[in-house]
């Protein structure tokens with residue numbers, strides 16, 4: 001079995017070991033077995049470490065690590081000769097993951113002790129950590145949880161990991177998803193949480209820096225929470241700060257006021273749209289008034305009109321023509337919505353001919369129909385001319 005150096009020292013970045021075997025793993029990959037390793041294999045919701053292994057002048061990238069009955073296998077992009085090797089894990093990545101994982105234990109521990117929640121799901125990605133609890137929590141409770149979690153961080157409490165004897169284990173009250181009784185690794189956050197976990201953690205809660213619950217939703221009778229801690233939380237803050245700063249500058253409002261600034265802007269936009277629709281409606285009805293009376297058809301195009309306006313235009317236009325009055329709104333690219341009316345033509349019967357010639361669909365009463373036509377304006381005008 002491979003000796004788990006990360007179990008003894010979670011802050012070990014570089015180590016030396018002996019390569020016991022190196023086998024091809026297909027697709028240009030190799031599977032390397034070491035006598036000891038600082039590479040954490042995927043487990044407990046935490047992804048596997050990546051990094052490099054070196055023998056003499058030859059270095060290979062470690063792309064994955066997995067625990068097997070044989071030991072911990074390192075998936076690499078090249079082979080190395082059996083014998084002494086040096087290993088180096090991608091430390092920034094590992095430390096960020098430990099910050100998030102230890103942060104998750106604090107949040108889950110507090111959710112358990114304060115609100116009786118059980119953690120029923122945990123996923124750690126590059127930019128987000130997701131945890132599921134089996135009970136719903138209110139926004140106020142989540143804020144309380146976040147505040148309490150950060151107090152634990154600031155108190156810089158000690159985090160330890162050990163394999164207690166089965167007899168000792170039996171007396172322990174700890175959180176666990178598994179029913180194991182042997183080789184159970186217990187991670188203890190002083191005065192906050194005791195939990196079975198195989199992953200490396202920071203040694204003191206202060207290393208986590210900050211814990212932020214970024215989003216939440218009801219999920220399967222409980223709650224799903226998105227959180228960030230440490231470096232991930234800083235990146236999240238930087239991205240959001242850049243975004244808020246840009247909105248603040250664009251709207252000329254102070255940063256904490258941007259939400260109200262956007263609300264005001266939305267109201268201005270709604271008022272403007274309302275006024276614009278009114279103006280378009282007035283313009284279209286002036287156009288209808290200005291049209292000479294005709295025995296033939298009347299065709300009117302006006303962009304951005306609603307269905308009611310189209311209908312009232314057609315009602316006015318029907319009085320001026322002996323044929324069909326057709327009003328269209330839309331564009332050549334997106335197609336047109338229409339309303340057609342007539343005092344003389346049975347439009348319900350006529351619509352089949354119109355749709356056969358121009359495409360589209362629609363229906364209604366003999367005196368008035370509505371629908372859509374995907375044809376170009378020039379084709380439509382030529383048809384009704």
Ligand SMILES: [Zn+2]
Nearest residue numbers: 044197198199
């Ligand atoms: Zn864990």
